[in-house]
Amino acid sequence: MTATTWNTRRGTFAQTASMAARSLASIRNNPATLIEFFMIPLMILLSITFFMGGQMMGSWQDFLQYAGPTIIVMGLFFAIPTTGLGLHADLKSGVFDRLTAMPVSRFALLGGRVAADMVKHAWALLVVGGVAFAIGYRPEAGAADVIAAAAIVLAFLFCASWTMVLVGLTAKTEDQIQTWMIALLMPLSYISTAFIEIDTLPDALQWVARVNPVTAVAESVRGVLAGDVSGGYLLSLAAWCAGTLAVFVPLSLRAYRRKLMN
Amino acid sequence: MRHAIEVRGLVKAFGDVRALDGVDLTAPAGSVLGVLGPNGAGKTTAVRILSTLTHPDAGTARVLGLDVVAKADEVRDRIGLTGQYAGLDENLTGEQNLVLIARLLGASRPQAKARAAELLERFDLVHAASRPAGKYSGGMRRRLDLAASVVRRPEVLFLDEPTTGLDPKSRGGLWDVVRDLVAEGTTVLLTTQYLEEADQLADSIAVIDAGRVIASGAPAELKRMVGGLVLRMRPVRPEALPQLVVLADGTIGAAAKIEEGEAVVPVAHAGEATAVMSRVTQAGVDLASFGLDEPTLDEVFLTLTGHRAESNDEKEEVAA
Ligand SMILES: Nc1ncnc2c1ncn2[C@@H]1O[C@H](COP(=O)(O)OP(=O)(O)OP(=O)(O)O)[C@@H](O)[C@H]1O
Ligand SMILES: [Mg+2]
Numbered sequence: 001m002t003a004t005t006w007n008t009r010r011g012t013f014a015q016t017a018s019m020a021a022r023s024l025a026s027i028r029n030n031p032a033t034l035i036e037f038f039m040i041p042l043m044i045l046l047s048i049t050f051f052m053g054g055q056m057m058g059s060w061q062d063f064l065q066y067a068g069p070t071i072i073v074m075g076l077f078f079a080i081p082t083t084g085l086g087l088h089a090d091l092k093s094g095v096f097d098r099l100t101a102m103p104v105s106r107f108a109l110l111g112g113r114v115a116a117d118m119v120k121h122a123w124a125l126l127v128v129g130g131v132a133f134a135i136g137y138r139p140e141a142g143a144a145d146v147i148a149a150a151a152i153v154l155a156f157l158f159c160a161s162w163t164m165v166l167v168g169l170t171a172k173t174e175d176q177i178q179t180w181m182i183a184l185l186m187p188l189s190y191i192s193t194a195f196i197e198i199d200t201l202p203d204a205l206q207w208v209a210r211v212n213p214v215t216a217v218a219e220s221v222r223g224v225l226a227g228d229v230s231g232g233y234l235l236s237l238a239a240w241c242a243g244t245l246a247v248f249v250p251l252s253l254r255a256y257r258r259k260l261m262n
Numbered sequence: 263m264r265h266a267i268e269v270r271g272l273v274k275a276f277g278d279v280r281a282l283d284g285v286d287l288t289a290p291a292g293s294v295l296g297v298l299g300p301n302g303a304g305k306t307t308a309v310r311i312l313s314t315l316t317h318p319d320a321g322t323a324r325v326l327g328l329d330v331v332a333k334a335d336e337v338r339d340r341i342g343l344t345g346q347y348a349g350l351d352e353n354l355t356g357e358q359n360l361v362l363i364a365r366l367l368g369a370s371r372p373q374a375k376a377r378a379a380e381l382l383e384r385f386d387l388v389h390a391a392s393r394p395a396g397k398y399s400g401g402m403r404r405r406l407d408l409a410a411s412v413v414r415r416p417e418v419l420f421l422d423e424p425t426t427g428l429d430p431k432s433r434g435g436l437w438d439v440v441r442d443l444v445a446e447g448t449t450v451l452l453t454t455q456y457l458e459e460a461d462q463l464a465d466s467i468a469v470i471d472a473g474r475v476i477a478s479g480a481p482a483e484l485k486r487m488v489g490g491l492v493l494r495m496r497p498v499r500p501e502a503l504p505q506l507v508v509l510a511d512g513t514i515g516a517a518a519k520i521e522e523g524e525a526v527v528p529v530a531h532a533g534e535a536t537a538v539m540s541r542v543t544q545a546g547v548d549l550a551s552f553g554l555d556e557p558t559l560d561e562v563f564l565t566l567t568g569h570r571a572e573s574n575d576e577k578e579e580v581a582a
Contacts (some may be wrong), residue, residue, distance in 0.1 A: 006373050094348050261317040
């Protein structure tokens with residue numbers, strides 16, 4: 001039997017795709033996990049809409065129409081720690097020792113996890129968005145704008161996930177990751193216009209809410225879905241995204257290299 | 263290139279623990295180097311440094327003439343690693359694990375599938391190809407792990423305790439696979455806690471203890487240092503023990519001893535044992551049992567260091 005051999009190489013992007021496929025392969029082996037990815041954002045949407053919506057806006061239908069999209073964004077935002085937890089588990093298992101000792105791009109090893117989680121977020125967005133539509137949410141804008149809004153949400157999650165890559169690489173325990181998640185996600189979410197209007201906040205916090213990337217994504221999505229694109233918030237979101245990537249991707253790669261020295 | 267593996271004065275400390283304290287190792291291309299040592303000796307640390315997973319504090323390590331720190335990427339391109347703990351994705355099937363590795367190493371999808379099929383066949387895992395690796399038995403896991411480290415045939419292969427925890431049959435099977443790889447020209451560095459394993463596979467052995475090489479040489483030299491084999495005889499009647507000692511001493515001039523109802527006779531090779539046995543038979547002493555023992559790692563250590571093989575970990579536990 002002659003062994004199959006090859007002399008080809010695949011680039012960083014292709015390796016990232018292979019790593020993403022690896023993280024997603026467990027879904028093929030165990031399709032029930034597909035449900036797990038949308039459970040949390042779905043329950044957040046349904047519980048807030050049905051239990052609080054009526055009190056906040058008179059009827060839950062009106063509340064869904066006003067806050068539905070941003071609540072979905074929040075629900076998905078709360079799912080980004082999975083990237084950190086997944087990476088942490090990967091690093092603890094022997095697989096990453098093997099992969100690290102192979103001629104594979106370091107970026108691909110980290111980026112594969114992010115890419116796989118983006119697929120999960122996209123799936124959750126599809127399901128939860130579908131449920132919102134089914135119970136009565138109707139965007140004012142057309143189909144193209146809805147797709148644009150989804151793209152904005154996913155771009156936001158992509159950039160935010162890289163903060164979790166660094167957390168996953170540097171945290172000593174899973175509890176630490178959970179703690180960081182609460183410490184980061186809660187204030188960001190609540191001091192934003194995701195649920196409330198800026199004027200209702202104390203003065204000092206109004207400034208925070210205005211520059212908050214969660215406000216930027218919430219307002220951008222709201223604007224696009226209302227067919228009324230507000231360039232300012234889109235620009236702010238783009239700046240946040242670029243800034244986060246510029247800082248967290250190199251820091252993550254450095255943290256990964258540092259791990260090697262110990 | 264003179265040596266496939268060349269390690270000089272390697273030092274690595276974790277806090278107060280000097281995992282490696284000036285280790286030298288060499289392995290000519292195409293040979294098998296056995297690194298023998300008890301728990302906590304520093305075996306895994308040495309393998310991790312050589313496979314670019316850890317940076318040393320001092321000293322140099324070269325693989326195929328390439329410095330493992332400065333030329334890490336080139337080293338990774340030419341080595342294979344089977345770590346002490348299975349480097350598999352438990353959620354992926356055996357086949358998916360191998361396909362992933364092949365894809366990352368540049369194979370096209372059909373090439374990756376073909377290579378995975380070959381390896382599953384060769385490592386006797388065809389029946390388990392579509393089962394998640396997490397559900398494999400210890401022996402199957404080890405075989406898949408080894409298969410994963412030879413997806414693209416490496417020039418140097420590192421095996422960290424490849425057979426610990428395996429039953430004798432699986433162990434023998436794995437040895438055969440390693441021998442095949444060596445026959446194809448792969449240089450192998452293998453760590454083990456079993457003298458027998460090093461003896462079976464290695465061309466040369468380095469014995470390490472507490473981060474230092476305390477002895478090295480060909481297996482035969484090492485065994486000579488520790489005194490070779492031991493013949494144990496248990497007579498039916500305990501009163502016959504002194505007679506056995508006299509017979510043994512008279513036959514091969516060995517310093518036989520009595521230990522726990524057995525006559526214990528150090529012998530240089532199996533031939534001496536046969537000679538003693540036939541003398542005993544001639545003299546008409548009935549034996550309840552007898553056996554020829556290889557020296558254990560423990561005995562190697564006792565001889566080389568004057569103390570039993572105790573692990574650093576145990577020492578720490580005592581200190582803590
Ligand atoms: N990452 C680490 N952090 C702290 N101490 C470590 C680390 N890795 C190894 N050590 C210590 O270094 C020493 C050598 O460990 P190493 O794992 O190399 O031994 P070993 O020979 O492989 O042992 P075993 O047979 O148990 O696998 C031990 O005392 C161990 O506790
Ligand atoms: Mg070890």
